[in-house]
Amino acid sequence: MSNTGFAKLQRKTVATGLCWLSALLLGVFTSSSVSAEPDIHALRSAYLYYFSHFISWPDDSEFPQSELNLCVRTDDKKDQFQLTTIDNKSLGANTLKIVLLAPRGVSALASCHMLYVAEEHREWLAAIRPEISVRTLLITEGLLDERGVIHLFMQNSKLKFSIDNRSLVDRNFKASSKLLRLSVRNGA
Template sequence: MQKGPSRHYETTGLKSPCCALGVLSGIVKSYLGKRFFAPQSRRYLTRNLVLAGFCLLLFGRQALPAESLSEAQIKAAYLYNFAKFVEWPADVLPPGAEILLCVVGNNVLDGELQALDGRKAGEHTLRFVQRGYADPNLNNCHLLFLGGSEQQRFVVTLKALRDAPVLTLSDIEDFAEKGGGISLLFRDNKVVFEVNLEPIRNARLHLPGQLLNIAATVYGR
């Protein structure tokens, strides 16, 4: 592990599912636990079963629990952990600086990304900002999520960013394949993600090897 403004695991790191689960355990401990399992709630009573199911879901072994977490909630949880484990260059994200989560599109993930505003991601704090697709300041974002409404113009947005140090994400089906950083997709009744390493490298970003090992598809490996 290298030290830096955010945690970074070499892509040659441990490859077993147990190690990958260790990296992503923050999903259930920090995001899901606080947001969806408040004391006195019905979900709180079945927390252990839901969390166990979600851990299995990460490796494609179990379908999405029907009465626990929505597709949007799980996608938001994935994004939250990408924010925690991605490494940005030191000149882009100094120690203690806020991580700017920009969103382009309407009704993106049912408002679950907006709920991330103010959440801690390691030593950083996430800040949610709604932006327009033509906003000239998109290259100042750290994370940029493009909603489904951007299907017809996301390629133009990606080209406008060029090699800006921005991790681009979307739940558009062919987003990663066409040059986006990470696609969050719902397939076979479970959430999976695809990664395109070329734009991530060009943006001078690093993803943990354990995340890559559980991605459904990795382009440019």
């Protein structure tokens, strides 16, 4: 495939993915046709997938076995189940790999490209924060004193997210402009 054809395919893939993410953000999809509320666990997993897909890592990032590791610290069984639906999904040149962290999972942090920490693990996050690499994209949720570069939160009974783009840029990450437009400024 020519470079031009590949670029067109890449733009089409990004556009399609962002359309799906926009639809999720607007609450178009629900967990069933009868339900008025989207499944928060499925939405959270979709967000994590799209963050991995629409954020570019620094040029010097390494992806052993072409895997992008999304490390997760949550005890919620529904979240853990939903995460299996995005495990081994293609991200272009890499594959998304879900790594569920144990309570003492500090040794695994070195291999994490993304780290999602649920609100109930705020003490764990505070304890391991110095161990998190600047090349790890930290995603947090809920009422935390220290937020990640991406923060998920509830607003009007809907799951929203904010992105600290300055912190992303300072660490040589790059979020797509459309993803940035979909984020809520400063978690407000």
